[in-house]
Amino acid sequence: MRTLEDVAASLQGYDPQALRADTALEFLHSLVQPVEQSETVPLKAALGRVLAADVVSPIDVPAHDNSAMDGYAFRGELLKAGEALSLDIAGTAFAGKAWSGSVGPTQCLKIMTGAIMPTGLDTVVPQELVALADQRITIPADALRQGDNRRFKGEDLRQGTAALQAGCTLGPAALGLLASLNMAQVPVRRRLRVAFFSTGDEILSLGESAREGAVYDSNRYTLFGLLTRLGAEVLDMGVVRDDPALLEAAFTNAAAQADAIITSGGVSVGEADHTKAVMQKMAGGAGGVAFWKIAMRPGRPMAVGRIGQSMLFGLPGNPVAVMVTFLAFVRPALLQMMGRTPQNTPLLKAHSLEALRKKPGRTEFQRAIVQTGSDGQLQVRTTGQQGSGVLSSMAAANGLLVLHHTQGNVAIGEEVDVLMFDGVI
Ligand code: AMP
Ligand code: MG
Numbered sequence: 001m002r003t004l005e006d007v008a009a010s011l012q013g014y015d016p017q018a019l020r021a022d023t024a025l026e027f028l029h030s031l032v033q034p035v036e037q038s039e040t041v042p043l044k045a046a047l048g049r050v051l052a053a054d055v056v057s058p059i060d061v062p063a064h065d066n067s068a069m070d071g072y073a074f075r076g077e078l079l080k081a082g083e084a085l086s087l088d089i090a091g092t093a094f095a096g097k098a099w100s101g102s103v104g105p106t107q108c109l110k111i112m113t114g115a116i117m118p119t120g121l122d123t124v125v126p127q128e129l130v131a132l133a134d135q136r137i138t139i140p141a142d143a144l145r146q147g148d149n150r151r152f153k154g155e156d157l158r159q160g161t162a163a164l165q166a167g168c169t170l171g172p173a174a175l176g177l178l179a180s181l182n183m184a185q186v187p188v189r190r191r192l193r194v195a196f197f198s199t200g201d202e203i204l205s206l207g208e209s210a211r212e213g214a215v216y217d218s219n220r221y222t223l224f225g226l227l228t229r230l231g232a233e234v235l236d237m238g239v240v241r242d243d244p245a246l247l248e249a250a251f252t253n254a255a256a257q258a259d260a261i262i263t264s265g266g267v268s269v270g271e272a273d274h275t276k277a278v279m280q281k282m283a284g285g286a287g288g289v290a291f292w293k294i295a296m297r298p299g300r301p302m303a304v305g306r307i308g309q310s311m312l313f314g315l316p317g318n319p320v321a322v323m324v325t326f327l328a329f330v331r332p333a334l335l336q337m338m339g340r341t342p343q344n345t346p347l348l349k350a351h352s353l354e355a356l357r358k359k360p361g362r363t364e365f366q367r368a369i370v371q372t373g374s375d376g377q378l379q380v381r382t383t384g385q386q387g388s389g390v391l392s393s394m395a396a397a398n399g400l401l402v403l404h405h406t407q408g409n410v411a412i413g414e415e416v417d418v419l420m421f422d423g424v425i
Contacts, residue, residue: 002031020294062153090109195258198264263315368380
């Protein structure tokens with residue numbers, strides 16, 4: 001297991017006080033490790049889980065050459081350019097039953113989609129193309145070529161080849177694929193356990209009566225949503241008062257149960273609270289936790305470290321900063337811990353409907369609505385107030401406009417990168 005110091009020393013340009021967002025991501029990529037354990041679950045329960053071992057196809061899919069159409073199977077070599085072809089019907093082959101008769105040299109076989117192609121027949125003419133009279137079909141000239149409308153044995157999956165690779169997330173298509181291999185049980189990595197709590201004396205839990213200067217805890221609910229969508233097992237530990245003994249107890253409890261601990265609040269500078277000091281103590285000193293100032297907006301401060309065997313992600317307190325730092329850093333790190341093969345989240349290109357002010361030298365994420373314009377191209381506009389505490393403009397957004405580290409102002413109509421929430425959260 002690599003320590004924070006090892007990783008820091010191996011990274012070009014690592015400066016915790018002014019950390020580029022892409023360097024922070026690289027740091028985490030080098031630091032975290034996938035959970036080792038796996039389990040076997042019934043096929044339906046595997047949806048959204050990470051596959052723990054390669055799946056090698058035990059069979060050919062499909063198991064036989066078969067027809068892709070309802071029509072008539074025949075020997076394709078009989079087709080002659082510029083000539084119609086007439087054939088007598090020898091019988092009918094249905095899906096699910098092998099046809100046992102024989103088909104003479106100038107005969108064809110009526111065949112249903114999915115029915116096994118008898119040996120020697122290699123071409124299917126769809127029924128709507130032929131003229132039928134007295135158990136005899138006529139195929140018009142130049143209507144098809146030899147081999148048309150036949151599916152080959154093993155064309156989907158060949159016996160002995162990899163159907164799915166360990167580290168993929170199992171989606172609906174993968175479930176179907178596994179079902180086509182008769183795999184009722186699937187090996188998956190165990191679910192990640194993630195504990196989280198909010199810090200700050202001004203944070204109220206739901207149901208508490210409002211008081212001056214206090215705010216209701218929204219971070220635990222956005223985190224609950226984000227983690228649940230990732231398929232993690234969540235441990236909601238509530239709000240922890242700004243008291244060293246309570247914070248220590250919370251971290252101890254979380255570290256005993258969880259693969260990762262996520263906190264919000266208390267990691268920015270100049271605060272009267274104890275969160276940072278307790279994190280440092282629990283992480284076993286300065287080497288166990290790094291306090292970052294990331295060159296990004298929103299969400300500059302963030303703590304990263306290990307408490308016991310658990311990864312620690314100390315997020316800022318502002319509600320939008322929590323979500324953005326989660327999406328930018330914590331989500332990729334957790335996916336890696338879940339055993340997923342690392343992959344970049346794809347960004348789309350959209351034309352900005354507004355001019356945007358942007359300083360080079362930091363990464364900015366703006367809450368945005370992306371839609372298809374009347375010209376069929378993607379366009380994007382921001383959802384108004386971009387303050388890091390303004391959750392309403394996050395709730396109105398369907399994605400984030402991503403302005404990269406070196407990027408400057410954006411002109412109206414210019415193409416920008418967007419991260420869509422669909423498929424991500
Ligand atoms: P901090 O990072 O602790 O300085 O907090 C920054 C801002 O986020 C402050 O205005 C806090 O009141 C607010 N905040 C911190 N935690 C939460 C939370 N769990 N829910 C809503 N707002 C929060
Ligand atoms: Mg605070």
